[in-house]
Amino acid sequence: MPMYQVKPVSGDMEVDLPTCMYKLPSFHASHGSSGSPEHALQNGEVDPAVKALEARQDEIMRKLYELKAAVEGLAKTVTTPDADLDLTVSSSLSSSTTFKGTTDLDALLGKDLGALRDIVINANPAQPPLTLLVLHSLLCQRYRVLSTVHVHSSVTDVPPQLLSCLGPRHADSYARHMFQLGFTLIWKDVPKVQMKFSVQNMCPIEGEANVARFLFKLLAPYPSDPAAATLVDSWLDTAFFQLAEGSAKERAAVLRALNSALGRNPWLSGPEFSLADVACYCCVLQTGSAASTPANVQRWIKSCDNLGHFGPAKRLLQ
Amino acid sequence: MTKEAVQGATEEEQQAQSKKALKKQQKEAEKAAKKAEKQAKLDFAKDRYGVSAMVQSQQKLDRELVRVQDLTPEKADQLIWLRARVHTSRAKGKQCFLVLRQQQFNVQALVAVGDRASKQMVKFAANITKESIIDVEASVRKVEQKIESCSQQDVELHVERIFVISQAEPRLPLQLEDAVRPDGEGEEEGRATVNQDTKLDNRVIDLRTTTSQAIFRLQSGVCQLFRDTLTQKGFVEIQTPKIISAASEGGANVFTVSYFKTSAYLAQSPQLYKQMCICADFDKVFCVGPVFRAEDSNTHRHLTEFVGLDIEMAFNYHYHEVIDSITDTMVQIFKGLRDNFQTEIQTVNKQFPSEPFKFLEPTLRLEYTEGVAMLREAGVEMGDEDDLSTPNEKLLGRLVKEKYDTDFYVLDKYPLAVRPFYTMPDPNNAKYSNSYDMFMRGEEILSGAQRIHDAQLLTERATHHQIDLEKIKSYIDSFRFGAPPHGGGGIGLERVCMLYLGLHNVRQTSMFPRDPKRLTP
Numbered sequence: 001m002p003m004y005q006v007k008p009v010s011g012d013m014e015v016d017l018p019t020c021m022y023k024l025p026s027f028h029a030s031h032g033s034s035g036s037p038e039h040a041l042q043n044g045e046v047d048p049a050v051k052a053l054e055a056r057q058d059e060i061m062r063k064l065y066e067l068k069a070a071v072e073g074l075a076k077t078v079t080t081p082d083a084d085l086d087l088t089v090s091s092s093l094s095s096s097t098t099f100k101g102t103t104d105l106d107a108l109l110g111k112d113l114g115a116l117r118d119i120v121i122n123a124n125p126a127q128p129p130l131t132l133l134v135l136h137s138l139l140c141q142r143y144r145v146l147s148t149v150h151v152h153s154s155v156t157d158v159p160p161q162l163l164s165c166l167g168p169r170h171a172d173s174y175a176r177h178m179f180q181l182g183f184t185l186i187w188k189d190v191p192k193v194q195m196k197f198s199v200q201n202m203c204p205i206e207g208e209a210n211v212a213r214f215l216f217k218l219l220a221p222y223p224s225d226p227a228a229a230t231l232v233d234s235w236l237d238t239a240f241f242q243l244a245e246g247s248a249k250e251r252a253a254v255l256r257a258l259n260s261a262l263g264r265n266p267w268l269s270g271p272e273f274s275l276a277d278v279a280c281y282c283c284v285l286q287t288g289s290a291a292s293t294p295a296n297v298q299r300w301i302k303s304c305d306n307l308g309h310f311g312p313a314k315r316l317l318q
Numbered sequence: 319m320t321k322e323a324v325q326g327a328t329e330e331e332q333q334a335q336s337k338k339a340l341k342k343q344q345k346e347a348e349k350a351a352k353k354a355e356k357q358a359k360l361d362f363a364k365d366r367y368g369v370s371a372m373v374q375s376q377q378k379l380d381r382e383l384v385r386v387q388d389l390t391p392e393k394a395d396q397l398i399w400l401r402a403r404v405h406t407s408r409a410k411g412k413q414c415f416l417v418l419r420q421q422q423f424n425v426q427a428l429v430a431v432g433d434r435a436s437k438q439m440v441k442f443a444a445n446i447t448k449e450s451i452i453d454v455e456a457s458v459r460k461v462e463q464k465i466e467s468c469s470q471q472d473v474e475l476h477v478e479r480i481f482v483i484s485q486a487e488p489r490l491p492l493q494l495e496d497a498v499r500p501d502g503e504g505e506e507e508g509r510a511t512v513n514q515d516t517k518l519d520n521r522v523i524d525l526r527t528t529t530s531q532a533i534f535r536l537q538s539g540v541c542q543l544f545r546d547t548l549t550q551k552g553f554v555e556i557q558t559p560k561i562i563s564a565a566s567e568g569g570a571n572v573f574t575v576s577y578f579k580t581s582a583y584l585a586q587s588p589q590l591y592k593q594m595c596i597c598a599d600f601d602k603v604f605c606v607g608p609v610f611r612a613e614d615s616n617t618h619r620h621l622t623e624f625v626g627l628d629i630e631m632a633f634n635y636h637y638h639e640v641i642d643s644i645t646d647t648m649v650q651i652f653k654g655l656r657d658n659f660q661t662e663i664q665t666v667n668k669q670f671p672s673e674p675f676k677f678l679e680p681t682l683r684l685e686y687t688e689g690v691a692m693l694r695e696a697g698v699e700m701g702d703e704d705d706l707s708t709p710n711e712k713l714l715g716r717l718v719k720e721k722y723d724t725d726f727y728v729l730d731k732y733p734l735a736v737r738p739f740y741t742m743p744d745p746n747n748a749k750y751s752n753s754y755d756m757f758m759r760g761e762e763i764l765s766g767a768q769r770i771h772d773a774q775l776l777t778e779r780a781t782h783h784q785i786d787l788e789k790i791k792s793y794i795d796s797f798r799f800g801a802p803p804h805g806g807g808g809i810g811l812e813r814v815c816m817l818y819l820g821l822h823n824v825r826q827t828s829m830f831p832r833d834p835k836r837l838t839p
Contacts, residue, residue, distance in 0.1 A: 113691035113694065113695065114687055114691060115685065115687045115688040115690070115691035115692075116685070116688055118688070118721075120721055120722055122723070148680075150678035150679060150680060150682065151678065151679045152676065152677075152678055152723065152724075153652065153653075153656060153675070153676050153677045153678070153679075154676070174636060174638050176683075176684075176685050176688065177685060177687060184722070186678060186722070186723070188723065196720075196721050196722075198695065199692075199695075199696075199717055199720045199721045200695045200696055201695075
């Protein structure tokens with residue numbers, strides 16, 4: 001109820017608006033004229049501009065969460081080196097080195113019989129298989145692996161760093177059935193590295209190169225192109241026969257070959273990091289002359305170091 | 319001729335014959351007497367040999383007796399006394415070769431006619447029965463050619479005085495060379511070997527062989543290493559009673575003893591008392607003592623009485639702490655045997671060849687499901703909760719040996735249905751239990767578990783197994799006043815030695831074995 005009314009001082013008069021100024025539409029009259037679009041909106045739909053805004057906001061929130069997860073994963077890796085990494089972390093950390101391609105454990109290792117699938121590797125403590133240690137750490141990132149180290153009775157003294165080369169014991173190691181894969185390393189008096197898996201269906205695999213090939217196949221399939229696959233194999237054999245066991249002359253020749261190959265490509269078998277790089281890096285490290293290698297090889301060594309997979313191998317050589 | 323006449327004639331003939339025979343005998347006796355006289359006169363070495371009077375501690379001689387194992391070229395040309403057994407003696411004309419034996423060591427000795435020994439002395443030496451104990455004074459001489467058949471290969475003894483301290487009967491029930499001969503060699507060369515029953519019946523002689531000496535020295539080593547390792551880990555040795563009022567493992571295989579006006583039983587295992595010690599706050603205990611099982615099985619690995627080495631310990635959170643402790647003890651025993659008893663192992667291998675014992679450190683632990691998977695892969699059909707039969711255990715042992723190259727491993731998480739009532743069930747899976755078995759060369763040597771330390775759960779499980787609660791009342795009562803979680807297990811000394819050396823019968827590692835058919839010696 002109005003309190004009081006004031007009678008209009010001036011009555012309705014015609015106002016002659018000047019024509020030399022510009023006109024602005026009147027606010028007060030606009031409520032009525034733009035009624036129709038607003039009515040359409042009031043059916044529950046949102047202005048497309050607002051929609052776009054909301055979409056942008058969601059995108060930003062998602063990126064924020066991803067970043068948060070990545071940071072958490074990083075924090076985990078810093079404090080627990082053997083923890084299974086989040087997919088987001090591994091993909092952001094080593095995006096150039098994740099082995100692409102899917103592998104199926106059942107297809108490679110045989111039907112799951114309801115018990116731990118244990119891979120047994122026998123190695124001589126006088127010649128620790130560095131390549132296999134690197135592959136082990138890659139396997140741990142991919143699967144739940146139960147790692148154990150044993151000393152066989154044929155060997156009397158094993159230095160402590162060889163006993164802890166697979167990392168600290170997993171907290172759940174008392175329950176073997178909770179793991180997908182077992183990696184049992186036995187330090188034994190054997191002439192060559194030997195791997196046993198299924199006694200009934202597989203003969204033992206001998207030689208570090210061959211065991212490396214088997215373990216690599218659990219991570220990623222070999223390149224489907226036969227030429228590329230052969231290249232990887234050839235580098236593997238070169239690494240183990242000529243670089244690790246060859247005379248000084250042979251080793252120099254291999255280093256020159258490495259140098260020229262690495263001049264053309266960032267990695268040994270082309271644009272992707274592969275088993276050949278793992279094997280050659282480990283063998284170069286074992287020869288002890290990593291500092292005196294040619295320029296391309298040095299650069300490649302640095303790239304490998306940056307990947308972070310070679311930690312276990314380097315720690316063992318110290 | 320009549321019968322009497324014939325008889326008369328034969329009588330006459332007989333008389334004539336007997337007269338002749340008498341005369342002949344007389345003549346021979348005279349001859350022998352003359353000869354003996356002659357020899358007695360010429361026997362200048364009369365007081366350097368003979369059968370000594372029985373040692374009844376007549377006098378206290380301060381004579382030092384050298385051990386055969388100390389006879390080395392360093393003692394060359396020394397005159398020493400020694401006491402040993404005659405292992406063999408062989409006369410060859412004017413010389414007699416003796417092999418003198420002391421436990422695992424033997425040395426060649428020579429008695430030769432010369433200025434120290436007479437012909438009679440050599441003859442006396444040659445006639446000393448085998449296994450007699452003799453005292454010998456001899457000079458040690460170096461030899462140019464090694465004597466391959468003796469343990470002391472670089473020296474021999476030239477005997478100056480030889481006395482018999484204890485004479486053995488001439489016919490021995492078994493020959494020591496035969497007892498030591500490997501079975502295969504015996505068949506090939508047509509030489510005799512001694513079968514096990516004869517050896518066990520004459521255990522005193524059989525135990526003198528080098529193989530037996532080596533086996534029981536190794537067994538003593540096992541016991542010693544067991545005690546030392548556990549004492550170092552902080553365990554306390556206890557002694558438990560063997561006469562008990564109720565059967566512990568099951569009513570069937572228990573010996574009954576008459577106990578004044580009632581009867582009692584001989585303990586089948588120290589189980590109940592070990593656990594009571596844990597409830598009495600001893601924390602970690604072990605005991606070494608006899609175990610009596612009235613099992614009527616005549617197998618290669620069962621005895622009715624054997625020595626049990628038992629362990630029990632309280633743990634903090636998980637029974638794997640117990641497994642780790644037990645397996646570490648076993649590994650220390652194996653290492654101690656590998657490093658300090660190689661001579662004994664080689665001696666046993668000469669008669670009973672076998673593969674050396676291999677093991678892993680830390681010990682391999684597989685889960686029961688893994689074992690079943692390995693057996694199924696090899697073609698054996700068995701259910702998830704079935705117990706392992708003896709042939710399956712042996713097969714699994716071979717499969718594990720092939721994959722991991724170890725003769726010793728632990729199989730963990732057995733199914734609950736096949737374990738005794740006091741076994742703690744698995745909290746995550748009702749089908750399984752916190753129990754384990756340990757195997758050597760595919761044969762079970764230890765059965766252990768986490769024990770139920772709660773009186774109520776124990777009563778439930780006992781009822782489930784249809785055990786009379788009255789009979790085990792005092793056992794259940796011991797858990798009513800605060801009991802720590804605990805577990806343990808026990809091994810048989812004889813079985814462990816048998817399997818470590820790769821022998822095939824537990825009676826070879828038991829000094830005086832007891833089985834359903836044998837109560838003596």
